[in-house]
Amino acid sequence: MLLFVNGTIHTMDPLNPHPEALLAHNGRILDLGSLRHIQEKHPGATLVDMKGKTLLPGFNDSHLHLLGIGMRLNQIDLSSVESIEALKEKLLRHQGDGDILVGYGWNQEHFKEGRMPSSHDLDATGILKPIIIHRTCVHMLVANTLAMEKAGVFEPSGLFKESGMNPLKDLVPPPDEKALAGYILSAAKVLLSHGVTSVQSDDLFMVDTSLHQLVFDVYETLERENRLPLRVYEQTNFKQYEDYLKNIPDYRQDRTSDRRFKRGPVKILGDGSLGGRTARLKEPYSDDTGTRGLLNFSPEAVRHLFQLCDEHQLDVAVHAIGDEMLQIALEALEPLKHAACRHSIIHCQVTDTETLAALDRLKPVLHIQPGFLNGDIHMAPSRLGPKRLRTAYNYKTLENLDLVIAFGTDAPVESTNPFLGIYHAVTRKDLKGFPQDGWLPGQTLSLYDAIKHYTVDGAYASYDENKKGALKAGYYADFILVDRDPFTVAKDDLKDLRVLETFVGGQSVYPLD
Numbered sequence: 001m002l003l004f005v006n007g008t009i010h011t012m013d014p015l016n017p018h019p020e021a022l023l024a025h026n027g028r029i030l031d032l033g034s035l036r037h038i039q040e041k042h043p044g045a046t047l048v049d050m051k052g053k054t055l056l057p058g059f060n061d062s063h064l065h066l067l068g069i070g071m072r073l074n075q076i077d078l079s080s081v082e083s084i085e086a087l088k089e090k091l092l093r094h095q096g097d098g099d100i101l102v103g104y105g106w107n108q109e110h111f112k113e114g115r116m117p118s119s120h121d122l123d124a125t126g127i128l129k130p131i132i133i134h135r136t137c138v139h140m141l142v143a144n145t146l147a148m149e150k151a152g153v154f155e156p157s158g159l160f161k162e163s164g165m166n167p168l169k170d171l172v173p174p175p176d177e178k179a180l181a182g183y184i185l186s187a188a189k190v191l192l193s194h195g196v197t198s199v200q201s202d203d204l205f206m207v208d209t210s211l212h213q214l215v216f217d218v219y220e221t222l223e224r225e226n227r228l229p230l231r232v233y234e235q236t237n238f239k240q241y242e243d244y245l246k247n248i249p250d251y252r253q254d255r256t257s258d259r260r261f262k263r264g265p266v267k268i269l270g271d272g273s274l275g276g277r278t279a280r281l282k283e284p285y286s287d288d289t290g291t292r293g294l295l296n297f298s299p300e301a302v303r304h305l306f307q308l309c310d311e312h313q314l315d316v317a318v319h320a321i322g323d324e325m326l327q328i329a330l331e332a333l334e335p336l337k338h339a340a341c342r343h344s345i346i347h348c349q350v351t352d353t354e355t356l357a358a359l360d361r362l363k364p365v366l367h368i369q370p371g372f373l374n375g376d377i378h379m380a381p382s383r384l385g386p387k388r389l390r391t392a393y394n395y396k397t398l399e400n401l402d403l404v405i406a407f408g409t410d411a412p413v414e415s416t417n418p419f420l421g422i423y424h425a426v427t428r429k430d431l432k433g434f435p436q437d438g439w440l441p442g443q444t445l446s447l448y449d450a451i452k453h454y455t456v457d458g459a460y461a462s463y464d465e466n467k468k469g470a471l472k473a474g475y476y477a478d479f480i481l482v483d484r485d486p487f488t489v490a491k492d493d494l495k496d497l498r499v500l501e502t503f504v505g506g507q508s509v510y511p512l513d
């Protein structure tokens with residue numbers, strides 16, 4: 001029995017917001033209240049001195065790619081590169097001895113050349129192995145000539161988008177059981193260091209379809225061996241239309257068990273990204289009137305998949321960034337009958353009057369990534385133009401519709417640190433403090449609500465609202481100790497908060513000594 005004392009406790013439970021002490025036992029929270037009261041009832045409890053620090057519920061990242069985070073630890077990080085020349089130098093310096101060179105995170109918005117890299121740039125490095133480099137959005141990549149030759153595909157620019165990327169991604173040797181476990185555990189370590197104790201993860205997006213069952217098996221083996229240190233709710237992405245049709249009838253969503261790895265909703269990747277101009281818009285992009293983005297599935301196919309999931313009482317989680325994709329998703333949602341389902345929209349970045357009315361009517365759960373503000377503050381105005389911008393990234397408007405808004409990061413697209421997202425949501429600024437008065441400042445959220453979206457609402461999305469998200473008696477003992485109280489620091493300092501210790505099921509899992 002551990003009795004946490006001598007710190008500030010924020011439970012996110014409005015009925016008991018700041019108890020003096022918290023008692024954890026057998027993986028659960030046993031009691032919260034005054035120290036004297038708890039000690040009288042449980043005289044043998046071991047005291048844990050919080051030394052004036054702050055205790056919060058563990059964060060729940062409502063949409064990320066856990067395997068992708070682990071894989072990236074073995075690839076070249078190009079996210080801080082500010083020119084194509086610097087990108088080439090970085091590839092040369094980190095060639096390693098693998099058969100293929102994989103980089104990620106580049107963003108032409110940061111390049112002084114102001115353009116995307118090409119196969120010619122990669123060829124010019126003189127590196128004699130296949131190279132593929134993923135854009136930060138992971139919806140497009142650039143390959144060198146050698147990679148295209150090996151994959152049997154060709155584009156003069158070397159640029160590939162969405163499913164066109166698959167032959168090139170297939171050049172990377174598939175991970176075996178041991179590699180998959182390694183990716184999961186190394187990603188978990190990063191997440192726990194940021195106080196993330198639960199994730200909702202689309203892992204299958206990251207691997208070939210033939211490995212889907214193996215990914216589930218590896219998670220279940222890790223759990224059986226007591227080696228899975230955080231809770232994972234899988235957003236199961238079957239990727240190909242035929243595979244959805246084949247797999248949905250036998251797929252069982254786990255809404256009730258206390259397992260750490262649980263099968264969650266069926267994930268559908270509806271459109272692409274705004275940065276890559278592949279998110280599907282109703283009107284052309286303001287900075288490229290030749291395109292409205294793309295759809296990965298026809299509206300009829302989306303409707304059919306929604307119906308099929310509904311027949312089998314499965315939730316759908318659909319990636320929708322552009323306003324047209326959002327509309328298609330909401331129209332597919334409209335006729336579904338099972339009121340018990342918690343269908344969700346991932347991203348929901350660009351709305352309009354019509355989709356806002358449908359969101360209000362249908363009340364899907366939203367998975368929102370406030371960390372996107374850091375880059376999109378600079379990119380979205382030119383992509384969308386002033387009119388559409390007024391109803392984009394409109395977190396406060398969505399909150400006012402009484403929707404459950406579960407925050408996350410889409411990592412490895414963005415950093416897994418929840419305090420960055422919380423900072424963006426309550427300041428509407430990028431990490432450099434731009435713009436000074438906040439971007440679309442009417443959409444600023446309160447700190448309490450931002451933390452609630454990262455804890456309580458994420459738990460609701462996975463049917464765990466009576467088990468986690470807040471600190472209450474009977475809930476999982478998933479909580480974090482933070483160096484400063486977020487409710488007393490200046491808003492601009494929220495991004496610098498540090499997690500000192502992370503507990504999952506009452507066990508200290510970060511830092512490990």
Ligand SMILES: [Zn+2]
Nearest residue numbers: 063064202410
């Ligand atoms: Zn994603």
